[in-house]
Amino acid sequence: MNNMISLIFITIGILFNLLGCIGIIRLPDTYNRLQAATKCVTLGCCSILFGVFFHFGISNAGIKALIAIPILFLGSTVAAHALIRGTYHFGIKLGEKSVKDDYKDAVQ
Amino acid sequence: MRYITVFILSLIFWLLLTFKLTVPNIIVGAVASLICSLIFTRFFISNVYKLLQPHRYFWFIIYLVVFIWECIKANLDVAYRVLHPAMPIRPGIVKVKTTLKSDLAKTLLANSITMTPGTITVDIIDDYLYIHWIYVRSEDPEVYTGLITGAFEKYIKRIIE
C-alpha cells in the first residue's frame, strides 16, 4: 500500500518536472523561462522526496527526506529571486510581448 | 536567551538528522550545537520570545494549507500556458505596496509570492515590492495589489507581527 502511494507521488513529480523542462525549451525570453522552470521543477522534486518519505516510513531515511524539503524550498526560491534581479541588472531587456515596466525608474 | 534558543534548535536538527537516541550520539550533538550557537547566534533573528506563543503556530498551519493549495494552482497555471499552442503570455513588471513592517515578514511574503501563480519578486525597496508577472490581468494598481498579496498578507501579519 505504501509502495503504491509513493509510486503515485513520484509519478506526479516527474510529470511536473517534464512540464518545467518543456517550459525551458519553449518560452521566448529569460524571465519567462525562469518563471516556468523554478515553480514546476521545485514542486516536482518536493513531490519526489515526499514519495521517498512514504516508501521508507518513519525511519532514518524517511526523516532525512523530510528535512530536505524545506532546505530545497528556501534555497530554490531565493536563488530564483537573486537570479532574476541579476538578469535585470545585467542588461537583458524584457521580451517583445511585455506591456509594463515599473522597475526601470527604481534602478536609476 | 538567544544563545539557548539557537542551541535547542540545532540540537533538534541534529537529533532529526541522525535519528538515534544513544548516549554518545547525544553528547556529540550537544558539543556540535554548542559550537554552532557560539558562532551563529549574532546572525540569528533578534526577537526570539515570539517562538513561545502558541497561537502563532496555529496560524502557521492554516497558512501552510493555503500556501500548498496556491502552489498547486501555480503549477497547473504554468502548465496551461506552456502546453497551449499559442502561448498566452503578457509579461510585465508591476509595483506593489505592502503594509507589513518587520523584515522577516517581508521576506516571508516575498518567498510566498515567488511560488504563487505566475509571479516572481524582482526587488524589494522599502515598502514597495517589484514583481514580474507572466500575465498582467489589469493595469489598475488597487486591483493587482489585491490579486497578488491579498491571499497571504493577513495570515503573515498574524504569524509574525
Add this chain to the structure above:
Amino acid sequence: MTDFLNILLYIQIALSGICLYRIIRGPSIPDRMVGVDIFGILVVGICAIISIQTEKSFILDIGIAWIILSFIGTLTLAKYLTGKKLNE
C-alpha cells in the same frame, strides 16, 4: 514495480539532458545560468529515486549536500551578474 521505477529514472535523466541543451545553446549568459540552476535541482530527484532502488539511506545525504552547494553556486553567479565585487 522496479521496472516502472527504472523507466521513471531514465525519464529524469533525459530531462537533465534537456537542461544541458539550454546550457549549450542559450543565446545569452543568464540563460545558461538558469540551465545550471535547474540542473542542480533535477539531480536531487535522481538521488532520491536511486535511494529507493538500492534501499540505502546515505544517497539522500549526497542529495542534501548537493542542494546546499548548488544554492551557494547560484548565489555566486547571481552576484557576478549584478556587476558588484565580491566584498560589497
Add this chain to the structure above:
Amino acid sequence: MKGMTLIVKKTTQLIAGMVFMYGIYIIVHGHLTPGGGFAGGVVIAGSFILLILAFGSDFLNLVKEESGSTLYENLAILVVLFLAVSGLLFGTRVFFLNWFPKGTVGQLVSAGMLPLYNIFVGIEVAASILTIFLALIIFKEEISE
C-alpha cells in the same frame, strides 16, 4: 547598501546554522557513510562563504586579520601530524598506526583513530578553503586599484 537584497540576507540568517550542523554531521559520521573530512570541510566553509556573499566581507571582520583562518589551518595540520607520529611511539613502530581500541562496527564511537583524523582534516580543509576565498577577494581589490 552593502551585500545583496533583504530577502537573501534574512534567508541566509536562517539557513547558515543548518548548513554548519550538516557539515559537522558529515565529518563525524565519516567512518560510517561516504563523505568524511574533505567533503564536510567544504560544506562548513560553504556556510561562511554564504554569509560573506550575503552581507559583504567586512561583516566577519576577517579581511583585516586574515591570520585567523591561516592559524586554524596550521594548527589542525600540526595535530594531524602529531597523531600520525604517535603511531611511532606506541605499539609496533609504524607511521599512521591505528593503536586505539577499535570498538564494534557500526557504532558512532568506533574505528579507533579514524574519527580523530577526520575531524582535524575537516578543520584544516574548511580553514584553507576560506583562506583561498578571502585571498581571491583581496587579490581582485589589488588588481582594480
